[in-house]
Amino acid sequence: MLLDVENLQIDRETEKFLEEICTYPIQIKVAFANWRYLGKKDREFHKRGYQLIHVPPGKDSADLKMAAVGASIFVHYPTAKEVLVCSSDRAMIHLGNSLQSHGLIVYQVSKERGKIIVLNRQTGESKNLAIGPKIELPSLEEFLVQLQELMTKETNRTKIQWIELSRMSVLYQETYDLAIEEVVAFYYPDSPVRSIFLNHTDKFALHQPGEDSPMYVTLFNLEINRDTGEKSVELTRNISEIDSLEKMEEILVKIVNKLTSNSPDTYIAISNVAAEFNKIYKQPITKIIKRFYAGGKLSKFLPLCSSLKVNTGEKGRMEIAVIKPEEVINN
Secondary structure: OEEEOOOOOOOHHHHHHHHHHOOOOOOOOEEEEOHHHOOOHHHHHHHOOOEEEEOOOOOOHHHHHHHHHHOOHHHHOOOOOEEEEEOOOOOHHHHHHHHHHOOOEEEEEEEEOOEEEEEEOOOOOEEEEEOOOOOOOOOHHHHHHHHHHHHHHHHHHHOOOOEEHHHHHHHHHHHHOOOHHHHHHHHOOOOOOOHHHHOOOOOEEEEOOOOOOOOEEEEOOOOOOOOOOOOOOOOOOOHHHOOOHHHHHHHHHHHHHHHOOOOOOOOEEHHHHHHHHHHHHOOOHHHHHOOOOOOOOHHHHHHHOOOEEEEEOHHHOEEEEEOOHHHHHHO
16 A cells, blocks of 8 residues: 555545455555654554655655655565555556556545545446544634634744745644644645645745745735725724623624725625734634633634624635624614
């Protein structure tokens, strides 16, 4: 079994599913990744009997190393009969073709939203394993808020604007005990981690100094109401004054009004609201919400606010707007 851990993570249950499909027992398991940036995943895979191959940071490093090692399997393991190529990257199709040409039975293992797909390249038969997140995944908007909060905290700590993308993976794993790859794969199947940032260029910027260099990400500063001539919305800057759910709702209403002052009837993404809160109070909004609301999730707290209305916008993004007095009367 060849596994690109940066692209596809396989748990014990999926492993058993793969063993049932194969004609022969899986004797050798090799996992490829930059283990430095995957938290404690190296220990987990080592305990499960995997040989770990470390790759340097950089785009497609794990893919390239896996392809190089895989291409010589028939030389180093002349008695091998079957090979599982585990990666959702389409570039691994070439490795499968090469191995198949040397008489090996190749199973191409990939992941799409909600299922693991195993394709027997010899027969064309495919089998699926329905999977679901072992823990509740954040909504897309909550995920964006989490990333923004982590980046703000890391930037404040290091005083460095650009954060290495692999460092973000570590921070997310340590903070939420969840692999950032798992969340990205759920919302952007068959896409690398960087896709979450590339698909939200209004919030993030990516930079790669050279083709073989690590990729870096930073936040766009949210600049609101410049030269509008509008009187600024008064917001308390003393976070200790936010001492109840009602006060938090009042602050959120003021922030939404501030961000939509030029177009009062429009909705605004909750990630923008969270970013503005962080900018004003220098603390993640979810941290403050947890003081009064056990769930701690912005997406679950907002529907409880009688002054705000929630809407699902494009690509499932959660948006909010302030309820106008006439709407209350009409209802």
